Amino acid sequence: xxxxxxxxxxxxxxxxxxxxxxxxxxxxxxxxxxxxxxxxxxxxxxxxxxxxxxxxxxxxxxxxxxxxxxx
Numbered sequence: 852x853x854x855x856x857x858x859x860x861x862x863x864x865x866x867x868x869x870x871x872x873x874x875x876x877x878x879x880x881x882x883x884x885x886x887x888x889x890x891x892x893x894x895x896x897x898x899x900x901x902x903x904x905x906x907x908x909x910x911x912x913x914x915x916x917x918x919x920x921x922x
Contacts, residue, residue, distance in 0.1 A: 853861075890911040892898035899906070 888894045890913075891907060892902045
């Protein structure tokens with residue numbers, strides 16, 4: 852049975868190796884956004900006819916998962 856400090860050191864080393872491998876994988880798989888449009892109907896190719904405060908707030912909060920507070 853290995854010494855407890857040796858086991859601790861091996862565990863820490865394995866953790867650092869796993870973290871560096873996961874960080875490298877995340878950096879490679881990050882999506883590349885070609886363009887992001889500004890919020891609001893002026894930046895839309897085909898803006899809707901009716902546009903209110905809630906629509907504006909929802910558009911500004913995209914891609915957040917929560918709707919505006921006054922929805």
